[in-house]
Amino acid sequence: MSPTSTDVLGQSADETSTTSEYHALLSSERRKFALSVLVDCDGCVSLDDVASEVAAMERRDGCATDGGDERTVAITLHHIHLPKLDAAGLITYDHDANEVVETPTDEAI
Secondary structure (H helix, E strand, O other): OOOOHHHHHOOOHHHHHHHHHHHHHOOOHHHHHHHHHHHOOOOOEEHHHHHHHHHHHHHHHOOOOOOOOHHHHHHHHHHHHHHHHHHOOOEEEEOOOOEEEEOOOOOOO
């Protein structure tokens, strides 16, 4: 049997898949900023608070693609970014209450 790239790297197919998923998740600056905000907070954080912090970070770093408008940031967080992070198990997002909680993980991302 010839070695595959995952064999050479010592990773199983599941580990490679997980690594690829994390790379895809972290390809978005907005998701990285949201995770950064949540790591610094204890307990539940409102969507508006996360959006405000993310918008400020985007404006400060010059990467605000939509002008850093907090309402637009909140909409994209609510409909796109937070559900993806929730599905990956990195956060818990309550759509109805618009609240986010970071989910502690033993894995370094």
